[in-house]
Amino acid sequence: MSVRSSSSAAPGGTGARRAAERPAALGRTVAAAGAGLVLALLVLVVVRLPWAGDLGMHAATVQRLRHRPLDPGNPLVDADTPSPYYSPWMLLLGLVARLPGLSVFVVLRLAAAAALVLLVTGVWRYVRTLGAHRAAPALALLSLLLLWGTTPFLWSGFPGLHSLALTVSYPSTFTLGLAFHLWAWLTGALRREAGWSEWLGLGALWGAILLCHQFSGVVATVGAVATVFAARRARRVVWPRLGAGVLVGAVVLWVWPYYDFFALFGAGGGLEGVHRVLYGHPVARFGLVPLGVAALVPRGWRDRRDPLVSFFVLGVVVVGAGWLSGHYSWGRALPAVVIPAQLAVVLEAVEVAEAAGVAGAGRRWSRAGWAVLLAGGLLVGGWAQAGALGYVVPRGVLPAVVEDRYRPPWTGYHWITPWVRYGDVVMAQGRPARQVPAYGAYTVAPGYPDFFLADEGRRGAATRAYFGERTPASVRRGIEREYGVRWVVDGGGVLGDAGLREVARGPEGQVLYAVP
Structure with missing residues (x-):
């Protein structure tokens, strides 16, 4: 006791x-x-898989590696340049995306799940x-x-x-x-x-x-x-x-x-x-x-x-x-x-x-x-x-104080895919330029800085000129020919009378035009 x-x-x-x-x-x-x-x-x-950032860049990278794993070219523009986004991990995802029935966004969900498991086990x-x-x-x-x-x-x-x-x-x-x-x-x-x-x-x-x-x-x-x-x-x-x-x-x-x-x-x-x-x-x-x-x-x-x-x-x-x-x-x-x-x-x-x-x-x-x-x-x-x-x-379920801390995800550009095919060149600027390549198209100017693209500045200047309100139609036609532009996504409403043919309308007043 x-x-x-x-x-x-x-x-x-x-x-x-x-x-x-x-x-x-x-x-x-x-x-x-x-x-x-x-x-x-x-x-x-x-x-x-909310989209409010660089998801389009990574989706475009998987797209290029999916179609041409040995020589993918630039992920954003129609140019034959290397890219630091072509990493061993993205190459693996590109090969997985070649499997029948797997879209690029499904592959990115698989990548997210794998990354989450790797992070949790690594921390442990x-x-x-x-x-x-x-x-x-x-x-x-x-x-x-x-x-x-x-x-x-x-x-x-x-x-x-x-x-x-x-x-x-x-x-x-x-x-x-x-x-x-x-x-x-x-x-x-x-x-x-x-x-x-x-x-x-x-x-x-x-x-x-x-x-x-x-x-x-x-x-x-x-x-x-x-x-x-x-x-x-x-x-x-x-x-x-x-x-x-x-x-x-x-x-x-x-x-x-x-x-x-x-x-x-x-x-x-x-x-x-x-x-x-x-x-x-x-x-x-x-x-x-x-x-x-x-x-x-x-x-x-x-x-x-x-x-x-x-x-x-x-x-x-x-x-x-x-x-x-x-x-x-x-x-x-x-x-x-x-x-x-x-x-x-x-x-x-x-x-x-x-x-x-x-x-x-x-x-x-x-x-x-x-x-x-x-x-x-x-x-x-x-x-x-x-x-x-x-x-x-x-x-609608979130309290107002929580909703104020929420960053709404971006709307995708799936609405252009019935017309825009893989490899087509789309004239776009701003957020559209950061998202359109995710579906397989190219843009004229990259939506992200590109160290390996020698004419990045010239492409950016051409894009700004194209969407300028006072740019003559002849200048726009010349830019279209130079870069092989087939489609235009206009979110600013400045191209309604620019000699383009309207094909579809998307959210937030955006318009898809076909180049004549």
């Missing part, structure tokens, strides 16, 4: 441990349920290398999706819930999932001093990641460098194998036949203006991230080589250098700053909670503090991302 009583009363006794296990089990259940609900939402989003594997607490992977997933700011930041490669709802089918999501697997595999290889074949495989994976999405590949590289720096057991025998892996990755980049990866280093000038917005409104977009930064401080205090601390510092260096030098495209490495902070706050909370069950009152207060901060941050972040519900719930 006395033995049982003393055991229960002892700080580390059975009774105390059971008392600590009950809230821990409840926390695991709540975390798993929350992650499950968020993932269910994303699965429903995959079915809907990587977080398990950082901490053993069973609730950590689910909480980490919630943190990655919700712990951003009070205004959703919608950009590919930034895995906030609302952003991911629009970009889950993009190569950036697939690549980010591969990055988490790379970090997990690399951590294990360093701990067990893996053999040559494993390091060569890691190098090949690193090269494939950089080919699939260059900006997410930079984030993957920063995380990999931090992982190597943090390794405690990296002996001399590892360095030759690591070097061989890097060499294999470089060879993969060099031999890829669809575009010259190393030529992209000279493409920054045309991208800086587009990416300057990445540095704007940091409080609204990343206001919850300082919670994770605060969690990095004790981790760095305990271990100066902590992998998340190293990851964060390297990310800050890259992003800060981009701001100071005016290379704003380097801001695409912002996930290298945000991700380690998001993971750090979760790991700090669960590790403190685990230790508090057998520690004194101070650790218990610390556990409660981190738990409250994390829960509060997730609730605020979840509310900020609530607009993503609009992609799976009818707008």
